[in-house]
Amino acid sequence: MALPERIKNTINGIRSQFPTTQALLIPMLHEVQEEFHWVSEDSMKEIAEFLEMPLSKVKEVATFYTMFQREPIGKVNLQFCTNISCWLNGAEKLVTCAEKRLGIKSGETTPDGKFTINQVECLAACGTAPALQVNQDYYENLTVPQLNDLLDQASRDLDAGKVVGKSTHKPGVWP
Amino acid sequence: MSYTLPENFELVLTKHVNEKDCHTLDYYIKNDNGYKALEKALKMQPNEVTDEVKKSNLRGRGGAGFPTGMKWSFMPVKPVDAKGNPKPKYLVCNADEGEPGTFKDRLIMTKTPHKMIEGMIIAGHAIDSNKGFIYIRGEFYQETRIMQAAIDEARAKGFLGKNILGSGFDFDLVIYRGAGAYICGEETALLNSLEGKRGEPRLKPPFPAQVGAYGMPSCVNNVETFAAVPYIISEGAAKYAAMGNERSGGTRLYGVSGHVNKPGVYELPMTMTLRQVIEVAGGCKDGKKIKAVIPGGASAPMLRESELDVLMDYDSLMKAGTMSGSGGVIVMDESVNIVEAAYVLLKFYEHESCGQCSQCREGSHWLARMFKRILDGGGTQDDLDYISKICGNMAGQTICAFADAVTGPALSSVKKFREDFEAMIKNSAQVGAHV
Numbered sequence: 001m002a003l004p005e006r007i008k009n010t011i012n013g014i015r016s017q018f019p020t021t022q023a024l025l026i027p028m029l030h031e032v033q034e035e036f037h038w039v040s041e042d043s044m045k046e047i048a049e050f051l052e053m054p055l056s057k058v059k060e061v062a063t064f065y066t067m068f069q070r071e072p073i074g075k076v077n078l079q080f081c082t083n084i085s086c087w088l089n090g091a092e093k094l095v096t097c098a099e100k101r102l103g104i105k106s107g108e109t110t111p112d113g114k115f116t117i118n119q120v121e122c123l124a125a126c127g128t129a130p131a132l133q134v135n136q137d138y139y140e141n142l143t144v145p146q147l148n149d150l151l152d153q154a155s156r157d158l159d160a161g162k163v164v165g166k167s168t169h170k171p172g173v174w175p
Numbered sequence: 176m177s178y179t180l181p182e183n184f185e186l187v188l189t190k191h192v193n194e195k196d197c198h199t200l201d202y203y204i205k206n207d208n209g210y211k212a213l214e215k216a217l218k219m220q221p222n223e224v225t226d227e228v229k230k231s232n233l234r235g236r237g238g239a240g241f242p243t244g245m246k247w248s249f250m251p252v253k254p255v256d257a258k259g260n261p262k263p264k265y266l267v268c269n270a271d272e273g274e275p276g277t278f279k280d281r282l283i284m285t286k287t288p289h290k291m292i293e294g295m296i297i298a299g300h301a302i303d304s305n306k307g308f309i310y311i312r313g314e315f316y317q318e319t320r321i322m323q324a325a326i327d328e329a330r331a332k333g334f335l336g337k338n339i340l341g342s343g344f345d346f347d348l349v350i351y352r353g354a355g356a357y358i359c360g361e362e363t364a365l366l367n368s369l370e371g372k373r374g375e376p377r378l379k380p381p382f383p384a385q386v387g388a389y390g391m392p393s394c395v396n397n398v399e400t401f402a403a404v405p406y407i408i409s410e411g412a413a414k415y416a417a418m419g420n421e422r423s424g425g426t427r428l429y430g431v432s433g434h435v436n437k438p439g440v441y442e443l444p445m446t447m448t449l450r451q452v453i454e455v456a457g458g459c460k461d462g463k464k465i466k467a468v469i470p471g472g473a474s475a476p477m478l479r480e481s482e483l484d485v486l487m488d489y490d491s492l493m494k495a496g497t498m499s500g501s502g503g504v505i506v507m508d509e510s511v512n513i514v515e516a517a518y519v520l521l522k523f524y525e526h527e528s529c530g531q532c533s534q535c536r537e538g539s540h541w542l543a544r545m546f547k548r549i550l551d552g553g554g555t556q557d558d559l560d561y562i563s564k565i566c567g568n569m570a571g572q573t574i575c576a577f578a579d580a581v582t583g584p585a586l587s588s589v590k591k592f593r594e595d596f597e598a599m600i601k602n603s604a605q606v607g608a609h610v
Binding site (some may be wrong): 020 | 192272273274276278280312320350355373374469473480505507510529
């Protein structure tokens with residue numbers, strides 16, 4: 001699973017903005033996470049080589065941040081905020097609904113590799129609680145029927161080969 | 176109990192946020208006096224700009240409430256390295272919004288990003304820095320994209336880059352994305368993260384003004400703080416200061432969430448009471464009674480309903496034994512079991528402790544486990560005394576204020592809602608779940 005040239009080019013493109021090479025590590029981990037849906041041991045080795053850093057430094061950073069997954073996750077990462085304001089507004093019902101429908105528990109991925117359920121910490125959408133982040137996109141003031149529709153749609157889109165949860169992404173434009 | 180806004184009150188930050196295309200440069204210039212303050216500031220000396228901000232009584236809106244002008248004045252004037260070569264100075268914006276209950280910076284970034292950018296350029300001029308970093312939490316993809324588009328627009332019009340508006344001043348902005356760590360909102364953890372390292376807070380001193388980002392003198396301010404700067408420069412410090420009280424000037428964004436009828440971000444004067452702020456947000460949901468309120472983000476100790484007449488400025492809240500923090504007001508109605516609410520928060524702290532200091536690493540886990548045990552029916556009366564003991568060994572004992580923050584919900588919940596804990600403990604004794 002060699003790192004694509006695209007990632008190396010992106011990182012080289014922002015090199016001059018930062019005073020140190022280490023500063024490029026988190027942006028590079030983000031790129032790898034987006035590309036492969038996880039950051040593997042092999043990817044870490046390649047990053048270390050590319051940035052000319054010890055592997056241990058790459059690992060200590062990759063393991064610190066929750067957005068870098070160290071196991072493959074599903075194509076659709078359902079990240080339910082269950083912190084205080086979302087909890088007060090029924091986040092637990094949403095999590096239960098998703099767990100039942102997909103037949104997995106929080107932290108697990110469906111066997112077909114389509115969906116992962118995660119409970120995450122505050123998404124800074126407390127005024128529009130409960131909030132769910134699907135890959136990159138936020139869904140706010142979410143209700144159980146809306147969640148059901150959303151899961152139906154995501155499943156159809158995946159089957160049709162469409163990208164899910166990246167509605168504000170523009171190819172070629174950072175980030 | 177209704178509240179009339181003072182006559183001199185003006186919306187400094189949110190006047191235009193409901194308008195179409197308010198995030199664009201075009202809109203900002205046409206309708207919001209955009210970049211006029213920058214023009215004015217660039218004709219002033221850097222120390223004059225800092226003095227104006229000092230006079231405005233603007234205090235940091237991220238949580239600590241430190242006077243902004245004073246922070247800027249801590250920056251060395253002409254720093255040099257050991258060989259006598261000049262060192263660069265960096266300006267850093269803390270956009271790592273993640274304190275549970277807080278969602279105001281997100282509003283600024285998506286609706287009026289140019290206000291924040293203009294504030295940063297003016298701050299760059301004041302501290303004589305040529306480069307600013309905006310550290311945005313990684314989950315904010317959309318927000319980052321809007322900010323990046325705004326930076327590109329500003330650069331295309333000559334508000335960023337070389338020789339801004341012909342003044343000879345160079346300044347540019349770079350966005351850096353976090354990757355899901357609450358602790359990176361702590362300014363020295365943020366600096367480590369900005370360097371591509373683990374987001375572990377640093378020992379102070381040295382303070383960021385001496386050794387900040389990449390070892391260089393740096394100044395870190397919150398999104399809302401920067402966004403207030405253009406108004407202060409264009410309308411004058413006196414006008415801004417007059418909207419607040421003698422120790423903290425201007426308006427403040429309060430994010431009201433939880434059990435209220437109209438949750439959202441409200442820009443209000445700090446001369447209101449907490450009860451009035453909740454009323455502005457439509458009062459308690461479904462006609463229920465308020466049981467508890469967290470007045471300044473998850474780390475602020477809870478208040479009882481009987482304590483809601485406290486004023487919302489930094490000092491009054493501190494006197495009331497809590498804090499104004501990040502302005503996130505979380506309202507809980509009478510149906511909430513405070514043991515459970517406190518556990519939700521402690522679970523969060525357990526997950527987010529960076530693990531550097533043993534008091535915090537062990538304490539946050541211990542507290543979360545203990546609250547869970549009480550919830551599950553295994554609590555004892557001794558637990559309640561133990562909670563304060565553990566908290567006493569955490570607060571003030573660590574590198575950063577995270578451990579103090581953990582004790583906020585833990586201690587206040589037991590102290591103020593002891594009856595909820597005792598009811599659970601009593602029940603558990605009856606069902607014999609206690610082992």
